[in-house]
Amino acid sequence: xxxxxxxxxxxxxxxxxxxxxxxxxxxxxxxxxxxxxxxxxxxxxxxxxxxxxxxxxxxxxxxxxxxxxxxxxxxxxxxxxxxxxxxxxxxxxxxxxxxxxxxxxxxxxxxxxxxxxxxxxxxxxxxxxxxxxxxxxxxxxxxxxxxxxxxxxxxxxxxxxxxxxxxxxxxxxxxxxxxxxxxxxxxxxxxxxxxxxxxxxxxxxxxxxxxxxxxxxxxxxxxxxxxxxxxxxxxxxxxxxxxxxxxxxxxxxxxxxxxxxxxxxxxxxxxxxxxxxxxxxxxxxxxxxxxxxxxxxxxxxxxxxxxxxxxxxxxx
Numbered sequence: 001x002x003x004x005x006x007x008x009x010x011x012x013x014x015x016x017x018x019x020x021x022x023x024x025x026x027x028x029x030x031x032x033x034x035x036x037x038x039x040x041x042x043x044x045x046x047x048x049x050x051x052x053x054x055x056x057x058x059x060x061x062x063x064x065x066x067x068x069x070x071x072x073x074x075x076x077x078x079x080x081x082x083x084x085x086x087x088x089x090x091x092x093x094x095x096x097x098x099x100x101x102x103x104x105x106x107x108x109x110x111x112x113x114x115x116x117x118x119x120x121x122x123x124x125x126x127x128x129x130x131x132x133x134x135x136x137x138x139x140x141x142x143x144x145x146x147x148x149x150x151x152x153x154x155x156x157x158x159x160x161x162x163x164x165x166x167x168x169x170x171x172x173x174x175x176x177x178x179x180x181x182x183x184x185x186x187x188x189x190x191x192x193x194x195x196x197x198x199x200x201x202x203x204x205x206x207x208x209x210x211x212x213x214x215x216x217x218x219x220x221x222x223x224x225x226x227x228x229x230x231x232x233x234x235x236x237x238x239x240x241x242x243x244x245x246x247x248x249x250x251x252x253x254x255x256x257x258x259x260x261x262x263x264x265x266x267x268x269x270x271x272x273x274x275x276x277x278x279x280x281x282x283x284x285x286x287x288x289x290x291x292x293x294x295x296x297x298x299x300x301x302x303x304x305x306x307x308x309x310x311x312x313x314x315x316x
Contacts, residue, residue, distance in 0.1 A: 234282035
């Protein structure tokens with residue numbers, strides 16, 4: 001799949017601070033790409049470069065294979081983390097103004113805006129001043145203006161900030177719908193649950209350097225630790241003895257005969273062997289591999305600490 005955007009070997013410095021140190025990011029077309037990292041990692045600097053707010057000190061950005069220039073601005077929609085609407089303007093007038101800045105004709109923009117306002121249930125606020133809207137309603141307006149001109153690339157910086165669960169779900173569904181319709185979304189967030197739910201690929205930046213990238217599914221597979229959770233009915237002592245050489249008990253809870261065990265698979269052992277070894281002494285209710293979450297992986301890579309579930313007792 002061709003990349004819609006490639007940022008190659010980007011370096012950006014401010015006085016004595018290096019914000020981006022030889023960072024390369026490739027965003028596949030029609031995907032949701034998570035740009036992750038702690039505060040101050042360099043994410044915002046990269047977003048500003050892609051939006052041509054600032055330029056890199058070295059490296060280049062390609063949009064659909066061409067060097068990024070001013071002509072590409074209308075093909076990019078940007079929702080910044082710091083929201084900015086003119087509080088004294090009427091909502092509809094401001095939305096029309098911002099849409100026209102993106103190259104839309106007034107009549108076309110008004111028609112589409114009315115449709116979006118109805119969809120987001122804020123039509124009655126068209127003639128109200130921005131300052132009369134709640135923070136969530138203002139964010140809805142800015143989201144609408146960001147996607148209205150149907151850009152090929154959408155850059156959403158913390159798009160769920162300040163939304164209640166219902167409106168968060170509305171925006172998530174719209175993001176997925178936009179992807180289905182052909183848009184590519186660059187999605188910057190600290191919410192790792194949203195990353196697992198929405199993102200196809202991610203890049204993790206820390207202290208100005210890219211330290212991890214790839215598909216979400218593949219990254220989670222890379223960090224799995226051969227640890228399984230087994231729920232069963234039976235005797236805990238008998239279960240432990242039955243593990244033999246196929247596994248080692250890491251943790252367990254028991255309420256009478258209803259037990260839950262966390263077991264680490266032995267090196268070279270297969271999960272089927274582990275399951276077969278315990279079946280004669282326990283009635284198995286569930287058997288599942290514990291795969292680290294993106295939140296676990298994020299913390300591990302940024303802090304340098306091992307993922308707790310992945311600390312191997314066999315390696316001691």
